[in-house]
Amino acid sequence: MRILESGGIYKNYFKKRVLAGIGINIESGKIVGLLGPNGSGKTTFLKLLTGLARPNAGSIRICGTEVGYRTKELVSYLPDSDFLYPWMKVKDAKKVYSSFFNDFKSEKFDELIEFMKLDNDMDVKALSRGMKEKLGLSLTLARDAKLTILDEPLNGVDPIAREQILGAILKGFNYEGSILITSQLVNEVERILDEVYLLKDGKIELSGDAEEIRNIRNMTLDEVYREVFAC
Amino acid sequence: MLIKLVKYELEKKWKTLRYALLGYLLLQLLLLCLTRSLFWTGDYAKIFTQNGGDLEGIGVPFVLTMLLYFGLAVFIGLFSFFEAIYRFGRDLSGKQAVLELTLPIISWKKVMSKIIVNLCSNIVCIGLSIFSIAMFILINSDFEKDIVNGILNCITQIVQSPVRAILATVYIMFCFASIYAVVFCCIAFSKSISNKSKISIPVGLASLACFIVICAYIDTLLTERFPIINYSLLGEKGSLSSNMMSIIIFWGALFGTSRLMENKIEN
Numbered sequence: 430m431r432i433l434e435s436g437g438i439y440k441n442y443f444k445k446r447v448l449a450g451i452g453i454n455i456e457s458g459k460i461v462g463l464l465g466p467n468g469s470g471k472t473t474f475l476k477l478l479t480g481l482a483r484p485n486a487g488s489i490r491i492c493g494t495e496v497g498y499r500t501k502e503l504v505s506y507l508p509d510s511d512f513l514y515p516w517m518k519v520k521d522a523k524k525v526y527s528s529f530f531n532d533f534k535s536e537k538f539d540e541l542i543e544f545m546k547l548d549n550d551m552d553v554k555a556l557s558r559g560m561k562e563k564l565g566l567s568l569t570l571a572r573d574a575k576l577t578i579l580d581e582p583l584n585g586v587d588p589i590a591r592e593q594i595l596g597a598i599l600k601g602f603n604y605e606g607s608i609l610i611t612s613q614l615v616n617e618v619e620r621i622l623d624e625v626y627l628l629k630d631g632k633i634e635l636s637g638d639a640e641e642i643r644n645i646r647n648m649t650l651d652e653v654y655r656e657v658f659a660c
Numbered sequence: 661m662l663i664k665l666v667k668y669e670l671e672k673k674w675k676t677l678r679y680a681l682l683g684y685l686l687l688q689l690l691l692l693c694l695t696r697s698l699f700w701t702g703d704y705a706k707i708f709t710q711n712g713g714d715l716e717g718i719g720v721p722f723v724l725t726m727l728l729y730f731g732l733a734v735f736i737g738l739f740s741f742f743e744a745i746y747r748f749g750r751d752l753s754g755k756q757a758v759l760e761l762t763l764p765i766i767s768w769k770k771v772m773s774k775i776i777v778n779l780c781s782n783i784v785c786i787g788l789s790i791f792s793i794a795m796f797i798l799i800n801s802d803f804e805k806d807i808v809n810g811i812l813n814c815i816t817q818i819v820q821s822p823v824r825a826i827l828a829t830v831y832i833m834f835c836f837a838s839i840y841a842v843v844f845c846c847i848a849f850s851k852s853i854s855n856k857s858k859i860s861i862p863v864g865l866a867s868l869a870c871f872i873v874i875c876a877y878i879d880t881l882l883t884e885r886f887p888i889i890n891y892s893l894l895g896e897k898g899s900l901s902s903n904m905m906s907i908i909i910f911w912g913a914l915f916g917t918s919r920l921m922e923n924k925i926e927n
Contacts, residue, residue, distance in 0.1 A: 479762055480761070481758065481762070481926065482927070483923070483926065497922065498766050498767070499764075501762055501763065502764040506762055510758075513756070514756055516675040516676070525759075528668065529664065529763050
């Protein structure tokens with residue numbers, strides 16, 4: 430089943446072109462990496478998928494539905510910044526998600542926060558950056574969404590926590606859906622990726638099956654990334 | 661889903677306002693105790709009677725404390741209104757906008773829930789403001805018989821004509837709801853142009869001013885030239901066209917805000 434179907438997407442912010450005709454298709458059961466340096470348009474593309482921004486041209490369909498409030502039920506999004514209210518406790522965030530998202534699984538969330546060594550009574554404002562990232566990830570992965578979008582889930586997180594987060598992503602993966610993940614830490618995420626898209630100045634420089642790319646080029650994805658973005 | 665949203669908004673509002681309300685109550689209590697125990701003399705009770713009493717002998721500390729007390733009461737009455745406007749702007753473009761805008765609920769319900777909860781918080785804050793002013797007057801007038809009777813008369817009048825009281829309450833609530841809907845629409849319009857405060861605040865204020873001028877002009881025109889039906893309800897004069905216009909403004913602003921949130925606002 431095709432989860433994401435997009436093509437010819439252009440996005441400008443005033444005169445600056447951020448995305449220049451890109452298109453990404455994702456099938457179910459895949460973990461797809463959207464990789465690129467700062468300013469390449471990764472976050473903008475993710476925002477288009479979540480309906481937080483709108484393309485100037487092109488079409489985006491999630492499970493056959495144009496992006497709108499109906500697709501918000503299909504997409505679980507972890508942004509790259511704090512998105513929870515400081516007054517919340519972990520259990521308040523859980524309550525909000527279980528109230529508004531029909532696909533939110535409380536038991537799965539409890540498992541994930543236990544795995545992440547978080548507690549329901551912790552205050553959001555007292556959490557460190559890494560812990561906030563883990564909480565956001567637990568909320569996002571506890572949904573059985575068709576498309577899970579993770580924007581830089583490893584940013585600002587220590588190496589041990591990164592391992593935990595990658596473990597949680599695999600643990601929480603719903604094979605009927607897909608995960609789209611962005612990261613600049615290619616060497617860390619490459620082992621969980623099925624497909625990759627390398628984005629440069631709003632255009633796709635390279636895309637394909639992760640294993641095939643590694644075999645054809647006889648390099649790790651990290652090395653491919655360095656080669657593509659070297660100049 | 662609207663009920664769930666209202667519960668969520670109520671919780672948000674409570675978490676935001678609880679310390680402000682608690683602080684207000686404690687401060688007012690402290691000021692009341694100060695005025696009564698340190699600055700008050702038996703003569704001051706006359707100030708609050710109908711003829712006003714002799715103001716010349718009142719001490720400066722008492723006047724200052726009273727001004728601070730009344731100033732705080734006015735502040736808390738207005739606070740909930742301005743807090744609601746600020747919070748709506750933050751919900752559209754602040755850090756938590758991602759959570760607000762990705763909830764899978766059609767936007768008019770989100771806006772409606774915010775209006776309902778803001779009306780509730782207005783009732784609480786304005787109620788607290790009136791209550792604290794009444795307490796100040798009652799306590800510092802030594803529960804003067806005329807004042808107590810005046811308050812009791814007001815309550816009796818409300819109880820004796822419940823239809824009038826209900827209609828007046830509905831009308832006031834609708835006016836407040838319309839103000840919120842229009843202000844929210846202007847905020848949404850400004851945020852759809854830019855999330856930067858430097859641009860969005862002037863745009864929002866300018867659009868609100870334009871909206872008020874246009875609506876006032878149309879309302880005058882309708883009431884004077886095309887009233888459809890003129891009526892007098894419980895002593896208040898009105899016209900059907902003006903009422904229809906008010907309803908159109910409310911729903912227009914509500915769905916306008918919703919449409920802007922769905923199709924224009926970016927985060």
